[in-house]
Amino acid sequence: MMEVVLTVTAVILSLAAAGAIVRIAIGPSLLDRVLASDVLLAIIGATLCIDMAVNRHLNNLMLLVALSIIGFIGSVTVARFVADRREHPNES
Amino acid sequence: MNPEPSAVDTVIDAVSAVFMVVGAVMSLGAAIGLLRFPDLMSRMHAATKPQVLGLFLLLASVGLQLRTWWVWPALFVAWIFQVLTVPVSAHMVGRAGYRTKHLHRELLTTDELEAVVQKAADKKTADGRAAGGQEPDERAAHDGPADDGASA
Numbered sequence: 001m002m003e004v005v006l007t008v009t010a011v012i013l014s015l016a017a018a019g020a021i022v023r024i025a026i027g028p029s030l031l032d033r034v035l036a037s038d039v040l041l042a043i044i045g046a047t048l049c050i051d052m053a054v055n056r057h058l059n060n061l062m063l064l065v066a067l068s069i070i071g072f073i074g075s076v077t078v079a080r081f082v083a084d085r086r087e088h089p090n091e092s
Numbered sequence: 093m094n095p096e097p098s099a100v101d102t103v104i105d106a107v108s109a110v111f112m113v114v115g116a117v118m119s120l121g122a123a124i125g126l127l128r129f130p131d132l133m134s135r136m137h138a139a140t141k142p143q144v145l146g147l148f149l150l151l152a153s154v155g156l157q158l159r160t161w162w163v164w165p166a167l168f169v170a171w172i173f174q175v176l177t178v179p180v181s182a183h184m185v186g187r188a189g190y191r192t193k194h195l196h197r198e199l200l201t202t203d204e205l206e207a208v209v210q211k212a213a214d215k216k217t218a219d220g221r222a223a224g225g226q227e228p229d230e231r232a233a234h235d236g237p238a239d240d241g242a243s244a
Contacts, residue, residue, distance in 0.1 A: 001105060001106075001109060002105070002109070005109045005112050005113060008113055008116070009112055009113060009115075009116040012113075012116040012117060012119065012120050013116050013119055013120075015120055015123065016116070016119035016120040016122065016123040016142075017119075017123070018123070019120075019123025019124060019126060019127050020122075020123050020126060022127060023123075023126040023127060023135075029132070029192075029194055031132050031185055031188060031189050031192070031194055032126075032132060032135065032194075034185060035126070035132070035135055035136060035139050035185060036126055036139075038139060038143070038181065039119075039122050039123065039126060039139045039142065039143075042119065042122070042139075042142040042143045042146065042147065043119045043122075043123075043142060045147060045150075046115060046116060046118075046119050046142060046146055046147070046150050049115070049147070049150035049151060049153070049154055050112055050115075050116070050150060050153075052154045052157075052158075053108060053112060053150070053153045053154045053156075053157040054112075054157075056157055056158060058158070058163060058166075061163075061166055061167075061170070064170050065166070065169055065170045065173065068147075068170050068171070068173040068174035068177065069173045069177065071174075071177065072177040072178065072180050072181035075181040075184065075185055076180060076181050076184045079181070079184035079185045079187070079188040080184060080188070082188045082192060083192070
């Protein structure tokens with residue numbers, strides 16, 4: 001059963017990561033890209049969790065805790081220094 | 093971990109499999125929301141799903157699969173720090189998005205921040221006249237995003 005679950009979640013998370021990367025590529029503003037990169041980080045954390053659950057080890061646990069502690073610093077920094085440089089303010 | 097799987101093992105495996113699939117679907121939902129929603133605020137709404145509920149479900153599935161009690165505090169620490177730090181970044185991104193007008197005003201049902209911003213701007217204008225110095229707009233630009241009064 002675990003092999004089926006691993007396959008299904010791998011497909012789902014690959015599609016999700018592809019969607020987040022598309023939003024990073026096309027996202028009209030900097031804040032959209034920051035938000036999409038946050039989602040990509042959450043998806044990577046989800047893959048780490050699923051790897052631990054399916055293969056029954058705890059090698060990624062410290063990485064996961066570190067991600068949840070310091071993962072917000074990047075988006076906070078970018079949001080702190082963002083400026084509005086758009087030609088048409090409502091195009092988002 | 094037992095040599096022969098019991099009925100309890102089967103049930104726990106099934107529950108953790110459901111948790112894993114649902115947690116992965118949360119990520120997919122966030123990606124679809126990021127692609128389809130019209131502006132930054134609604135995309136932020138979609139982006140919180142895998143960060144909180146998705147991570148919770150997947151950490152619970154890890155705990156169920158490992159069948160040891162001492163991993164639960166570590167998983168709990170991971171989730172608690174996620175819950176503590178995600179609102180900080182969401183607050184900063186949302187504040188910056190409001191200030192730089194990354195929103196469609198016609199999609200809002202109510203804008204409770206507008207009155208606060210207007211009040212702070214009026215106060216700033218009055219202060220500028222009293223001091224007789226700088227133009228209020230110039231001050232606002234100088235203060236930049238650190239200005240808490242206008243964006244509380």
